Amino acid sequence: MTNLAILCVDDEPLVLWALRQELRAAFGERFAYESASSGTEGLILVDELIREGVRIILILSDWQMPGMKGDEFLGIVKDRHPEIPCALVTGHAEPESIRACYERGIIGAHLTKPWKKQDLVALVKSAAGS
Secondary structure, three states: OOHHHHHHHHOOHHHHHHHHHHHHHHHHHHHHEEOOHHHHHHHHHHHHHOOOOOOEEEEEEEEOOOOHHHHHHHHHHHHHHHOOEEEEEEOOOOHHHHHHHHHHOOOOOOEOOOOOOHHHHHHHHHHHOO
């Protein structure tokens, strides 16, 4: 098993499934593909993965989620683990919100739903340094 992971966080199971399918098709077994259905679950999973010695090479998070929005989730991740690259994958965030995430250093990229496969692959390659 690989010690490199990509974490996808979205409250819609179909989106999580689609992300995992596209990532697995593009990168095979190079990475573990983890998912969480909320920001709270995502924070727990980040801590578990790090405790297990897994390096998270990228977190892809939806913005519009019940409870904790993606920018709040990623802000907490960045406070705790500034080395983890983060990106928003969203169809609902307003341009001002996305710009604020960039300005605060919470994200290094964002994809708009529906995303283009080549953009997703390029984002992962950039995060993985390849």
